[in-house]
Amino acid sequence: MGNFLDDTITKQLREIFENLQSPVEVMVFTSKKDCEYCEDTSALLEEVCALSPKLHLQKVDLEADAKLGAQYAVTRTPAVALLGQVDGKTTDFGVRFSGIPAGHEFSALVEDILAVSRQQPEISPQTQAFLDSLQSPVHLEIFTTPT
Amino acid sequence: MVLAHRFALASKNVTADAIEATEFPELSNRYRVSGVPHTVINEGSGNMVGAAPEEMLVDEIKKALKL
Numbered sequence: 001m002g003n004f005l006d007d008t009i010t011k012q013l014r015e016i017f018e019n020l021q022s023p024v025e026v027m028v029f030t031s032k033k034d035c036e037y038c039e040d041t042s043a044l045l046e047e048v049c050a051l052s053p054k055l056h057l058q059k060v061d062l063e064a065d066a067k068l069g070a071q072y073a074v075t076r077t078p079a080v081a082l083l084g085q086v087d088g089k090t091t092d093f094g095v096r097f098s099g100i101p102a103g104h105e106f107s108a109l110v111e112d113i114l115a116v117s118r119q120q121p122e123i124s125p126q127t128q129a130f131l132d133s134l135q136s137p138v139h140l141e142i143f144t145t146p147t
Numbered sequence: 148m149v150l151a152h153r154f155a156l157a158s159k160n161v162t163a164d165a166i167e168a169t170e171f172p173e174l175s176n177r178y179r180v181s182g183v184p185h186t187v188i189n190e191g192s193g194n195m196v197g198a199a200p201e202e203m204l205v206d207e208i209k210k211a212l213k214l
Binding site: 112121135 | 148149151152153154155156157158159160161162163164165166167168169170171174175178180183184185186187188189190201202205208209211212
């Protein structure tokens, strides 16, 4: 039994995750220095990933594995990256969380896991056309709080 | 933040990071985040406070990119 997810949530998540299609790699980046929520984030994502065989957890220590941190452009910890499978290859879609995904960030995490698994952005054709026309990078940083 | 993550999923050019503001006060201060959600586009080229529908996020991205 876990520390973060109660029985009700665990049951709900198991059901939700039955809708997962392709596997999702959940990368959790932590640091041993100055990271108040790193351990909790790692433990929380461990509990989540245990609820479906299609979720694979990969823990990365930024100091021990700086190359991997650089590859995924992670500088803050804790951080979570959700990676999908495209044609059998693990693919980074640029979906990130910085900080422990608690409160309504947790429900966003669950929704995002589903979206990455289905690879269905569920946006309008106009929006997709606009995004397809982009010639330069767009970096969105969405500041939020758990409550 | 799910909308922004969906944009990231839909495009190789877009990355979206949902940042828990209280854990990163320096960053929040740098962007003068006071109300959440607060979306920063390209390190300050664009800014949006509040939850926004899809079309508005598209418009703000266009503004930030001067399109």
